[in-house]
Amino acid sequence: MAASARTAGVPALSVAGVSHSYGARKALDDVTFDVPQGRFTALLGLNGAGKTTLFSLITRLYDTRHGRISVLGHPIDREPGQALRLLGVVFQARTLxxxxxxxxxxxxxxxxxxxxxxxxxxxxxxxxxxxxxxxxxxxxxxxxxxxxxxxxxxxxxxxxxxRIMVLDEATVGLDIASRSAIVGHVRRLVRDRGVAVLWATHLLDEVEDDDRLVVLHQGRVLADGETGAVIAQQGAADIRGAFNALTAGRAREAGEAA
Amino acid sequence: MSATVIAGPVAEAAPLRRFGIGDYLTCLRGIMWREALRFVHQRERFVSALVRPLVWLFIFAAGFRQILGVSIIPPYDTYVLYEVYVTPGLIAMIQLFNGMQSSLSMVYDREMGNMRMLLVSPFPRWFLLISKLLASTAVSVLQAYAYMFVAYLWGVVAPGWGYVAVLPALILCGFMLGALGMLLSSAIKQLENFAGVMNFVIFPMFFASAALYPLWLVQQSSPLIYRICTLNPFTYAVELIRFALYSEVNWLALAVVAGCTVVFTSAAVIAYDPARGLMVRRGGGPA
Incomplete structure (x- = not known):
């Protein structure tokens, strides 16, 4: 299909050098990562990491003032209509x-x-x-x-x-059965339909070893790559160990800086 | 959900084509349809919108007709009862309340998250907001005609063609007041702050206007309040409706209402613009 040929190799979602502040408080600081086509990418971060702000920028509820966000090559600031047509959104807050x-x-x-x-x-x-x-x-x-x-x-x-679904804490507040049904359904969308997914969560057990992983902490990207590689890089046994190592290192740096 | 059957591949969706007029009309129809559904589901909203001006007509106007004489002023070519005089003001009052109700509904939608789904539509933001205004205007016009029907049964009758001639005036006034409500909604952070709109917008706009008393009468009582009335766009909405009911055009009123419509609508679109809006400046979000 012509559209597929044109977009081959283009990330489903590209976030490049994005920063955002609320007054003096910096919510996102030079955030850069890609969501490849047809992959499940987990955006892992604690509450307050900046995930929801990032979603507001990706969906153009706020304007991106620093950096650039593109959906399949369409910049969200200059071609919002094209970009939003390719994007499926599930917000953290209920929107029905x-x-x-x-x-x-x-x-x-x-x-x-x-x-x-x-x-x-x-x-x-x-x-x-x-x-x-x-x-x-x-x-x-x-x-x-x-x-x-x-x-x-x-x-x-x-x-x-x-072509890409972005879901912000889609399982928050749900029981275990509902959570697993929803995660399973979204994973099938990736596997069977080739939809790219950006899945924001603070729940470590929602990340699988063959996912792409972006760790967002205090508005900064601490890790970006294959989940297995991130775990290995941190010398950890699993995702929990890797996440703890990454965020503890960041806390140590902050402490030393102070 | 374990047995989910997945239909055709989504990633191989058709290439994007430009939205045509038909697509824009579909979007407009969808927004108007949702507003109508909400209106139908909230019957008490319709009833209260109708009861408020009728209370004024049945009780307030009945009392005032004995103490307030209305001399012959355009568009009337004879003495009229106070009920007749006050009816255009009460029609405009319906539209004022509806505009503010829409504003309240937008703040509620923002708090509940529904507003986000509107704002992430791929259609231009200005088009979405204007569609929402048109939907709110349509509801206010329906309410106004429902009121005029009851007023007719009460004996407050306009010349036959006046009921047709007033339609464009109602559309324009409804749009202006809806745009004002939308502009206010962009500045209201929480639903709780809405009481301020009642105190500082609806009541002053309604009372400091030509809705209840002719302006010459206000001028005799207080030149200052008269000045305020002449600066109030609601005064001109009332006069536009009053003259239209007699198949006449008050050109000054038309100019002021049209001008205010453009200003309020532009300001509301800017306020909801993700790049320039009030939301961004104060660090909140439109949803």
Missing amino acids: DLDISVRENLLYHAALHGLRGREARARMQEALEDVELADRAKDAARRLSGGQMRRVEIARALMHRP
């Missing part, structure tokens, strides 16, 4: 309209992407079947459980067929 039905939420999203009529309805049906919630289409969104809402949000984010 609770007053209307699941079906109406999805069709609203379809309209916001220019999808209409039979095509929009067919994609809605397909997306809900994917997450096994087709039977809840007519229910008000507020009647769903937390896990079901998340699955609907994932279904909604896929309706316009994005």
Whole structure:
């Protein structure tokens, strides 16, 4: 396909030298990493690491003032329309309209992407079947459980067929069964459909050895590479050891600097 | 979800084509449809929007008709009852409250996160915001006609064609007040701060205008308040509606309302712009 040939080798998402401050407080400091096409990339960081700020920049809720963010080669600041069409987003905060039905939420999203009529309805049906919630289409969104809402949000984010999905702490507040169902579903999207995924989390057990890994801590990237390589680099036995070594080193540096 | 069947490959999606007019209309229709759904789901919003001006009409106006005479002023060519005089002001009041209700709804959407889904749509931000304004305007026009119907049954009757002629005025005034609400919503950080809008925007705008009393009467009582009334865009919205109900155009009112619409809309679009908006400057986010 022409589009695939044109974008071959281009990262699904490229974040280059991005910094962002809230007044005097620096939330992101020279953040650089790529999300390759068709890969699951975990963005690992504790609460307050800057993940949500980074998501706000990637989705252009805030403007990127320092650095550059591109989606499949489309800079988000200069070509926001092109970039956002390729991006599927699941925010940390729930974004369903609770007053209307699941079906109406999805069709609203379809309209916001220019999808209409039979095509929009067919994609809605397909997306809900994917997450096994087709039977809840007519229910008000507020009647769903937390896990079901998340699955609907994932279904909604896929309706316009994005090439990359970005999910910010998508499993936060869910029970173990719902968490594993959602992580499993997103991993299948990568494996079976070739969708690139940027999965922000603070939960170490959501990172697998064959994922790409970006460790974000206090607004800075401490590690960026294959998970196995990052673990080996830190001389650790597993991801937990590697993460502790990375963040403890950073805390030591901060202490010495002080 | 273990037995999930995965349909066609998403990564091999069709190449991007430019959005055409049909796509823009689809997006506009979707935003208007959602606003209509919310309106239908929140019946109490419709009822309260209607009850408020009707209380003024049935109680306040009934009392005032005995003590307040309205002399012959354009567009009226004869003495009119106070209920007739106050009706355009109450129609504009419906639109003022609806504009502020939309503002409240935007702040609520921001707190609940729904606003993010609107703002990450690939359509231009200005188009999304204007679509939202059009949706809110459509709701306010419906409310205004519902009020006029009840007022008609109460005996407050406009000339026949006035009900048609007033439509463009209602659209313009609804849009202006909606844009003002949107601009305010960009500056309101939390839902709790909305009470300030009631105290510092809605009440002063409504009372310091030509809605309740003719301006010549206000001028006789207080030249200062008269000056304030003449600087209040709401005064011109009321007058535009008043004249339109008699199939006439108040050109000054039209110019002021149109001008304010452009200013408020532009300011709201800038305020929600991720590069220049108020959100960025104060370090918060639009969602």
